[in-house]
Each structure stands twice: as C-alpha cells, then as structure tokens.
Amino acid sequence: MGIEALVPRMRDICGAGNVITDPLELRTYECDGLTSHRCVPALVVLPGSASEVAAVVAECARAGVPFVARGSGTGLSGGALPHESGVLIVMSRMRSIIEIDPVSRRAVVEPGVTNLAVSKAAAPFGLFYAPDPSSQVVCSIGGNVAENSGGAHCLKNGFTVHHVTGLEIVTPSGELTWLGDGTGVTAGYDLLGAFTGSEGTLGIVTKIVVKLMPVPEVVHLLLVAYDSTAEGGRAVSDIIAAGIVPAAIEMMDALSIQAAEEAVHCNYPAGAGAVLLVELDGPAAEVESELSTVRALCEAAGATEIRAADDPAERAAIWAGRKSAFAAVGRISPAYIVQDGVVPRTSLGAVLAQIASLSAEAGIRVANVFHAGDGNLHPLVLYDDKVPGQAETAEEVSGAILDACLEHGGSITGEHGVGVDKSRYMPKMFGADDLDTMQLVRCAFDPASLCNPGKVFPTPRLCGEVPGRRRAPHPAVVAGQAEIFLYGYRTDLGPRRPPGARRRLPGAGRGFSF
C-alpha cells in the first residue's frame, strides 16, 4: 500500500486539519536542529492524543510504512530527520501538563510540553525539573526522553533517565503500553531505562512521569578568569579532588568568549584566555563552606579575576554568555559545526591541546565551549562555506576531534545523540558484536524496522537472523497451558509476537514471565 492510501485514514484519525500533504508545508519539516541533513517527509500528521498516536502507528505498521516522531525539532544529530517515503508524526499538539503531585514530587506530562514549562509549573510548589538542556525554552520533554538529554547541571543531578519514572509509549506495532510503574522502583527488566535515549527508534512516547526536585535553598555562581584553559582545567581537577561536586562547571576558551561578547555583551573579563563558571547549590550551610574552598582552589590555580553572583539576575547575566555561545559563533564565522564529544575529565588538557594542533594544521578555527565537570566537549568548528573545500576540511577536523576523544577512552556523543550524523562513527566506538547486541533490543521492539529507521546504527540488523541453535518450543507453551509465576506476577503464556512480527518462534524451555 502506498502512502497516498494512508491519507484518508490519517484524516479520520487526526482530523483533516492535522494531516499535511501540501509540498510547501511538508518542506517546513525537512530537518531538525541539524540543518546539514534534509529530507522532505511524504506525509506529516499531528495527532492530539495517545490513542491517535497509537492509531497512526498501527496504520503505518499495517501498511509497512516507516514513521519518525518529532518533538520541537531542536535535536542536533538529525534524530528527527524525516523519512522520504514515511510519515512524520509531530507531537507538538500534545502539550498538557496532566498532573503535578507536590508531595510525591512527580509530574505527569504529555510529550510536547517544553522542558522549561515543567519547571515553571512546578515552581509554585518549590520544585523544579532538573535536566536543563540549553534549548530548554523550546525543546520538548518527549524529545528529551528520546535523546536522554542532559544540560549544564547534569554533573550533579544526572540526565533525563535519572528523572523519568514512567513512560506511556506506543510500540512500533501500534499498541499503547506503560514502561515503569511510575515510582522509579523497577519491576522486571528496566525497559524504561533502555528506552530512554534510544533516539526514537523503539517507539513513541505519549505520557511521561517525571521526578521533581526541591528548588535548592541557595545558589552561588562564580565566574573565574584564567590566562589559559590549562589553568582552568587545573582548578576543575582540584575542586573534584577536594570531594566537591558542584551543580555545574563550564569552561569557555578565548575564541568562544569573544563570540559571546559580541553577541550578548556578557561583559566577561577582558583578555581572558579562559573563563570557568562554577555553580554551587544546596542547603545554605553546605554551600557556604564549599564556596570558600572553591574560591581558594580557583585562586591557587592562577585565577586572574573572580566574580561571585548569588542573586538570580546576576547569575542569569553570567549564564547568558555561556548559553549564547553556540549561536554566538555565527557572528564570527559564516558557518560552523557543533561537535559533541566526551573524554575522561582528567584528559581534558591533553585533548584540548590535540584540538589546538588539529586546528592549526588545517587552518580551521575551533572555539571550545565545554562542560568541564564531566568532560563533555562542544568544539565549534568554524569555516566559510563560500571557500571551496573548507566545509570538507572542517568536517575532517570535526571527525578527527572525535577520534581524539575515543583515543582517550571517551565517547562520540555526550548529549546530542547519534542520529544520522554519527552513525558512521559508531563502529569506531563499538565492535560489531556490541552493535549486534544492541540491535537485539531493536528487534524486540521493532522487528519490522519501521520506527525511525536509519538512525543510530550504521548497518541495520535483520531481525530474522537467529544466532545459535534453534530448538522446539516446550509443548506446554505451544498448548498455551504453561503459567509461570515469578516475583509475584502471574501471566499466561499467550501469543508472544505482536502481529506482523517477523522474528522467530517462541523460545523453548519453561517459558518466561515476571
């Protein structure tokens, strides 16, 4: 069945006004935040409820049509890049905050709700939602779940996966199910954990239960200037060695400071080779004592200037420089690549030196902005797309930076995801067996490979491949008589395969359940 045949069904499900077929309108969805990859979807639908999403996906599954979910489209790895012959399912109409339970410190939200909206809704109760990606004003919680988003403060508070306790999802066969019991206490396999960060390849989130945290009593931000990133790096090491885990430790080098200054006039210390932002939060008594230690360590590492900000307006002014950095380099360069790599924090100095020499050799400027506390680098590789060959050179430098990260035992992505952008780097970080094993999860959720295909993995696993020997299923299982009791849960061994699944027969043995 072609995609045209799906259109009337989609109109029935979502309403005619929420199905887009006009080529011009379709083009507005051709890319997400990674604009170097573009693809016009065959069809766009905007479902308004979980049951509509389930119905849309069921239609796609029945027709064998690929589908891709999209939140706010702010992703930086092309995770929401449409499929040219597929349906793009846009979640932006599903944006209600269903419930906030301040005593339980939980909220139930729809996937199209923006990250910041959750914290705003929780604020009257003295609570907030901890993950804070730079795009939090616009990015959606559903997208955050897909990407396992972090943010500047994840050093202390963790990532999205640490703050989600229940997910209602539509499986790739179109069924609604919950993962996790909403409390954060796992029963059975932690599919909630495995799903979070799977980049939209295992299903579509329709409701999210998130943890809320008490707003810290006090927050102190230090802006520390150094002559070089090496000195700033020493301060970071000393702070961690002193047993202090700040809420955030961010660093910017001279070039990114210059860009931020031009963009938002953040008034960072003039002529600094690096600035370090150290934020401490928590109970007043703890933070006061940590603050004096951190100040002393920063000075000992060679600080040329230290500014302290403890009221929200002052802090916001300092953070503005950091948060503007990505966009700000647009002012000092016609084009740039935002890279996202990770190294063990103690290797930061060595990798920054490697980046500097890569930059010098290629004649390509690199501005460094990074989450110094957790070794997550965001080198901004600057180039001029009007100069022939420069885009390619910049791409090479960008790739070589990832190689450097891997040499030091790091990762090809700390928070932006693999998407379409980095699937080709996956074999550098993982072996064939590693990738094959990860894709067993894909085969369990999406045997027909229709859910956001072509993302994350360089080579899809054919879910029909069966490793090892095949044996006949247990007769009791075949007869539907077996009932297994474990950990207090009883289930009948009914049909194990979702309809249309291509995977093998049920396994042999005594059956399996929870």
Next chain:
Amino acid sequence: MAGVVPSFVASPSSTAEVSALLRAAAQAGLAVVPRGAGTGFSWGAPPSRCDLVVDLRSLDQVLEHAAGDLVARVQAGVTIGQLAVALGSAGQELALDAPAGATVGGVVATGTAGPRRFRYGAPRDLLIGITVVRADGVVAHAGGKVVKNVAGYDLGKLFAGSQGTLGVITEVTFRLHPLPAAVAWVTAEFGPAERAGAVAAAAAAASSPLVPSAVELDWPGGSQRPLRVGVLLEGTGPGVAERAKRMSELLAAPGGAVSVSDTAPARWGVLPDSATVVRVSFWVSALGPVLDAVAGAGADAGVRPAVSGPAGAGALYACLDQGTPDADALRFVTALRERAAGALGSAGPRGGVAVLAASPAVLTAGSDGAVPGLALMRAVKDQFDPDHRMFPGRGASPGGRPPQTPPRHSGGD
C-alpha cells in the same frame, strides 16, 4: 541451587573464559545459572533447571580506579567490601548500600539498593559501562568509562536487575562519589496512634531542600508498635550539623520524638530475618493509605508484618515472621494486593505489589497483577536468550532489595 543439583560448576577468571563456557553450554543446550557470592540467591524464584553454574567469584580484579574522574572499572566478582577498601583510600565510594560480601555483578544483576537510593538511585543509576556475555557466548560492551555518554543503546540499564536471565555480566564501570566528611542520622519516633504524624514527617523530609541521602520508615511488628522515621544527612561537618538541627525541627513538627546521632539507628537498611518479603512501591502522597493497607492486610491474615524501607523514595518492604504458615502468608499477600489497589489509585501506574521472597508455594499461588511492558520484556528475553537457557525459572528483578547487613559501616571499612 535451591534443591536443583547442577551437573557442572565452573569458575572462570576472565570474560574470554566466560564466553568459551557459554559457547560450549549453547552447543550442548545446557541451562546456565550465573552466581556471585550467593548473598541474594535465596530471593526470588529458584532455577527450574540448572546444568551449569557459572561462579563469578574468580573475576575479582579492580581493573581501574580513575580517582580524578570519579570512575572505577571492576570485574563482576569483586565484592562490595573489597571495592570499598580500594576506593576508600582515595576518599571515594560507590554510593550503594549493599552487603559487603556481595559481588558487584550480583548487586547489579539483582538491582540491590538500600536507604541511600533516595539520593543516589539504584545500581542502574551508577552504572556507566558494562561488559556482558550473551547466552550464545558473544561478548558485548555498552556505555563506556565516561559519566556522560549517549552513544548507542544503554544495555547496562537492561542488564541491571535482569537476574542473570539475559546473559552473564563480567565487568562493570561505575561513577563514584566522594566520601562525605560528616554524616548524621536524625530519627523521629511516633507512637502507634500517631501514624499520620510519621507519614507527614517522612513526606516533609523527602521534599525538604535539606538534601537528605535517605528517608526511611521503620515500623516493626505490627500496628500496635511505634513508628520511626530516619533521615540520613551527608556533607561537610558544619553543613551537616546545621542541616541536622533544621531536619530535627521538621520531624518534630508533626509530633515526633527526635534524636540526632552520628551512628546508624538499629535496623538501618536491614530487613528482619524473614522468609516472606513483599514490596509495595507507591507515590509518596499515598504513604498513609499504603500503611493502612499493610496493617489491614496483616489483620485480615492474622499476621504482624514488619514494615521498613525507603519510604521517601516510594518503597516499603513488609516482612513476615519466620515460620509463618504458607496459608497465612498467602492470605496476607492476597489481602495486600486488594487493599493496595485502592491505596495506589488507578490513574496510570503509581506503584504496585511484588513478592520478592517467599516459599515456592506462596510465590506460585500468591501471584497476580501485571508488570507494565510485559509483552516487550518477553520479546527482549526471546532475542537475548532464544532457547531460554539463562536462569530458567526466573524472569525479573526484585529491584531494590535492601541489604542484609548495615551499609558502608560494616565489612569493607
């Protein structure tokens, strides 16, 4: 193995040896049961078949402790106590309250977490990299040794709490935390008639900005006994002193008799010796109704459950006395399920009741309810272990089982 006699017991000392063993087992169609120190082995269902026991205690090396990165990479057979010694010399720790004698592989495989799960979470939250051997002998890695990493699927989450049913964990990498300079326990006792006060105190502690590391409830031996709310604070010396003072005020407000100590109160993180352990998970706003449900179920069945656990994190364990007849235990489980269903509410998943340990008869007959995502869990099992040879008879994790020994202050120190 709980009455099942294995044909072979192997003690590999490397991932490669585990791989060779599992390849051989796959060829011969053997049922495989991985085993650490056995501290959690009696929990959950016994294996229904067991041809080969893979004893992982010889995989006992701390491979790397990158103190500056707050990361450690260890083999699965390293014990929690051994690891605590290795990390303690650098002023760091794995922030999990697990028995000192347990292996890290076992702790990850069972999802063991004690009181401090309130602040630090369960093993899945501290695990940043994993090496596993699949049922077919293939070795696979996921994650890495950096704290921040979103490359590829997080197999660590899947294997944490999988109870040996998906494969064998041979190596894990953890994120670490600095050992706190100071600790304090603030406890508040409430009389049997002041249950509501204890509920209010636990909820207030859990949502206070004083950053507790644990918020525990302890209610031993039935509804006529007093309740204790215990809060652990960790931090700097002056910080902890000040926070303990303020936490005391918070717990005293609803009528608690408060005391502060730098040593753990009795029974902290330790369950009573019990053959029947039932976990209730819940949203904290349902704590009062959950306590009512447990007390009511105890009365229905004529038993006196000892209730304790990380109430602030939304979990409690109801333990029945050793020697409780199966029929009474079963009545208790059945009554608790019925009463908890009302207490937890019905608007989406808000917790549940799980029998973590019980006699086979109670495990079998006392089962009910449904785990969210069960069909997908089965599909995952079918993919990883198509012949269902990995720990046959067992399916899932009991989750955050509290330790049988006091946390951190015993064993490795």
